[in-house]
Amino acid sequence: MSSITAVVLATGGWNQVELPGDDTRFTGAFPLEVLDRYLGVVSNWDGRWYQRIATEGYPVPLPRAEDGTVVQNAWAFWPLYPALVRVVMSSTGVGFEPSAWVVSTFCGALAMVVLYRMAAPRMGRFGAGALVACFLAFPTAPILQVGYPEGLALLLVLWALWSLDRRQYGSVCLAAAGLALTRPIVLPLAAVVLVHGVRRWRAHLRSEADFSRGERLRVIGTVVTCTALFGLWPLVADLVVGESGVYVSTLSAWQVNQGSVGVLGGWVPDLVRLTPLGLFCAALVLWTIYLALRRGAQYFPLELRVWAPVYLAYVFVATRPSPSIIRYLMLTVLLVFPFPEVELRGVAGSKSRWLALCGALSVGFLLQYLWVTRILTIAAAPEQQPYP
Secondary structure: OHHHHHHHHHHHHHOOOOEOOOOOOOOOOEOOOHHHHHHHHHOOOHHHHHHHHHHHOOOOOOOEOOOOOEOOOHHHOOOHHHHHHHHHHHHHOOOHHHHHHHHHHHHHHHHHHHHHHHHHHHHHHHHHHHHHHHHHOOOOHHHHHOOOOHHHHHHHHHHHHHHHHOOOHHHHHHHHHHHHOOOOOHHHHHHHHHHHHHHHHHHHHOOOOOOOHHHHHHHHHHHHHHHHHOOHHHHHHHHHHOOOOHHHHHHOOOHHHOOOOOOOOOOHHHHHHOOHHHHHHHHHHHHHHHHHHOHHHHHOOHHHHHHHHHHHHHHHHHOOOOOOHHHHHHHHOOOOOOOHHHHHOOOOOOHHHHHHHHHHHHHHHHHHHHHHHHHHOOOOOOOOOOOO
């Protein structure tokens, strides 16, 4: 599956156009040499920012324009992923692109192993394998091979949810700490832990399961820890730069964030006004809730069923309308494989199951090709090119 995606990425790289090196949207010149077409795609878009962090670090003091306003800079991007890439660069002596590919691909592969291990007890070997295959054929799955932290974030989210399912709360906190330095999505994880604790408490009240005082304290501590970790990276940025609001002021420098950043500054105004974007937001959240509550969802772990709608609702509140929503949807997992029982019916190894799976994968790879060639690769002028 990953090799097919690699071919798609290389094909997209062949179509990249030349852009000036001082273009602020792309932070780099294109195209690269023919032999670098695949690795050139690895460092596209935000990959250029992570490259700058891995090679130069974060700027101190905060970069400002002549009028004193903060300009776009590396503090908008989280440090764990570029730190791992820098370790590979330092230990191997190779450049950013191959090092980023190694980190992203390794994290994505580990995430697929965790996903399979989570799903296999409920879905069986074929069902869990089909889930992983469909995930790798998702339209934005190529992001797991490029210089983005999606693979690392996915690994940490699945690790946290799998640990929560096994009631390993210390492991959940450790994964949450890594996630807080990778992507700002640790708050939905705190909500999942809270729901997990409430469910255990209700089962205890019905005398269906034991939930000791020590276990309750560990769950509460995990919720508090995950919630507090949300402010870790902004706090680090303020301490290093020596001023307050570094992260938020840096985010505000991007045009897509002009006007508001963060709480109720995203898709919510469109939802209130019932614009097409707002209706899309509401429909997708309701669809995800349905997928999480329907009878067939029993094949997924409860924590994953809770994570999907909570995470998606958080994304719509905390982000601005942009093409990046397609990339964000991948981390719900449920939207990647919404009807797990379809692949589980019938006799093991039956042709119908394999035909259905091959059909789904074919559609997925077609959409993947369109996403790579129309969005991920730089194939148009800045004013025409959507971003991943």
